[in-house]
Amino acid sequence: MTRPSLAVVGIPGGRRVALFQDAVRAAGLPAARVVPWREVLTGGARFGPGETVRIDSPGEDPEVDRLLRGTSDPTRVEGTGRWYRRFTGAVEALAAEVAAAGGRLLTTPGDLAVLFDKRLTHHALETAGVPVPASPTSGPAAAPVRGWADVREVLARPGLRRVFVKLAHGSSASGVLALESGAGGRIRATTSVERSASGGLHNSLRVRRYEDERAVGAIVDALAPDGLHIERWLPKASQDGRPADLRVVVVGGRATHAVVRTASGPMTNLHLGGARGDLDAAVAAVTAAGGSWTEDALAVCERAAAAFPGTLCVGVDLLPAIGWRRFAVGEVNAFGDLLPHLTGLPGSPAAGLDTYAAQLAAVHASARQEHHAPVPARP
16 A cells, blocks of 8 residues: 655744654655645645645744734734634635645644634534533624623623633634632733733733733733633642643544643643643542543543544643543644654553654554445445
């Protein structure tokens, strides 16, 4: 059987493409053909007959970011609504080119359109019976968040005095605010958003707190035109006294990789000061609480991934409740596999493989199954 030729849509020289090419070489395959995102966005991308095409993140390139968001400042938070429209339009055109060449995409445009809208993702998970935080913005029929007045109204509802406000089309905690409403209507926001003197919003690597409601309101009002998603802030389990969650990678329907993330505050993203925790200790905590790591924690992630059947690999943000007995899904990430040098879970199809090698193995296994599938009899 001839293995499929590979192409990757990504940033030439970028870290993600380099790690994928490392996995390709380690598998003894010819290097994947790199199709630059710049060519995709300017209409110059073409695909070879029968290529298997992986779509990777368009990050890491200021020019690509400018083409998508319309700004030359990569630190700016605003512009995600425009980014989403241009990204999904480009993926639709890319998919048509691949189909015309008789190739195969490892994710579908429909899945990506949902995965990059947190409101639609939340609704898809709810519909699939996956536990998620309560949200007033879930699904296409939910009323849009027009600004701070709408968020203030949500904070007054029972059970929603502590919420996360997220850019509907954001990633990597960009524009996320962890909001708390206290006695007397006091407001506190924890966020990586830095507001400049001119009022512009910028991503920062330093998490900060705002307790001036006018400042918080100005941030929300500036972000609302791009689309906002609100969800209940669930109290999370802890490890060594720090709130903890997990990033679980699911490849081909199976949970293959997991990493614990801990932080001193509500955001566990590693680039914002979060730290990797102890996975063995997390598994032990689940077991000690009377649960099953496989049937309770990993199964939730696999059910979340099953809501996106046209996508080979997703990264699931798993939120363990206090006590490590119950779990909810915070987000599902289309490009959530950037976990360098992390090998697969024991007993999984990816044992001993990193996230990229696991995806290559799944592609090869799928091609092998298709090759050996019986030919339907003529009627």
